[in-house]
Amino acid sequence: MTREYSGIRESRTHTATVTDWGGESCRGAGNFRANCIGQADRTFSQGLQCQQINSINALLSLADSAFIVHAPIGCTGCCSGANDVYRVGQMHRGNYAVKNARILATNLDERDIILGGEQKLRKAISLASERYNPKAIFIFTSCASGIIGDDIEAIVADAQKSAAPLLVPVHCEGFKSKVCASGYDAAFLAIGKYILKDAPKGDTIPDLLNLFAPPSVSYLDQLEIERMLGEIGIRINYIPFYSSFEKLRTIPRAAASTAICKVFADEFMVDLKEEYGIPFSHTIMPIGTRNTDKWYLGVAELFGKTAEAKAYIARQREQFAPLVQDIYNRLHGKRVFICGGTGRSFAAAALVSDFGMKLVGLETPTFDNDALIDFDYLNGVHGSYEVDVANMQPFEQVNLLQKLKPDVFVGVPSWAAKLGFPTTHVLDMKRPTLGYRNLVYLGNKMASQLENPGYNKRLSAHARLPYRDSWYESDPFKFIKQY
């Protein structure tokens, strides 16, 4: 492989990566294109999603693997959320003997910070092997293990001599990147380096597609994508979501690759093309008819099935048009604020065009060349709207919501619900959002929330947010300082 990618999104040379910006979308697109959005930071920050949790999230549903978090116990706290997703996913798949993920934490403490965490890591490896007999053990690093300089590669190389499972270090120290999607890249770099390096290439399976999916994809979404691609004779190798060690080893044999989310495995698919010659499609998340058409045609083209795909799209549009029209009648003209991951925010924002809604605000964790394509499209449809490029800064979100007063909030709803806005979740694997069928589900959900706002209204009457009135009157982006 000639390409050298560190896994840190800010290090990419083909695009700038913006993590701290706020303002009007048209100005943002213009400034980004003119290279005028420079390095910035927040002088006050309410928290930052760490890349370690995205590495853990990406891999945790591999049922035949075990996981070691080489970190102080606090870093392991987010595993409870990832485990919840894994447990619900099992239930949705009809597996009612629900299991927890096989996670061990090395619980680095003050003594280890001085003397090193090697012994604890060795002990955790041998405990995980004995207790679970897994095919692979993924070892997630942390800020603490990185700062004290534990030589994970050397420890793993030595421990591997006596360990039966394959040991796979994932270098996801939180301090390395402000872009949480870097955590996905760290997971895929580890898969490439440790799991695929000795995998036999074997013959290409002509109808097999590597479909890279994050854990936020629901089971109904999985079924919908299988249904859609099955119609044109494409089989799916889901990676790494509810997958297995053997399925990971099949990656090099697929005829093509694509991803559900635009910032998931996008860099890995470039590596796969370079290393194994596997072509890939990188378009947009299939939320809403326009995006689903685009995503579907991108995949079909890789298999030479464009004509069949166009015919299928026409049938689907005809079938679902009356249902979409019904939702349009209930939602058109409503003003919407959208907040999700980078891929999902932009895709969901395009979805609101199906229902004639007006985008007034969008929150996304990052912004780069790839997002600019979607930005331009949305600016064309909705004109200018407020954008907050923020990784977990709810104080900015509540300020914007109080100023913009949208009719509907779509995304991660905790704060908007407490302000009394009707909310619909789109970043939650418990509910479907993808493809033609689930567009109808999502639209009905939005309309139903709008028509039945009582719960959030009552919640707002009793919930106290920690902000003074003076904050709501302030510039929401006053803590963003550009250098």
Ligand code: SF4
């Ligand atoms: S790895 Fe670092 S950033 Fe991530 S949770 Fe631990 S201390 Fe925080």
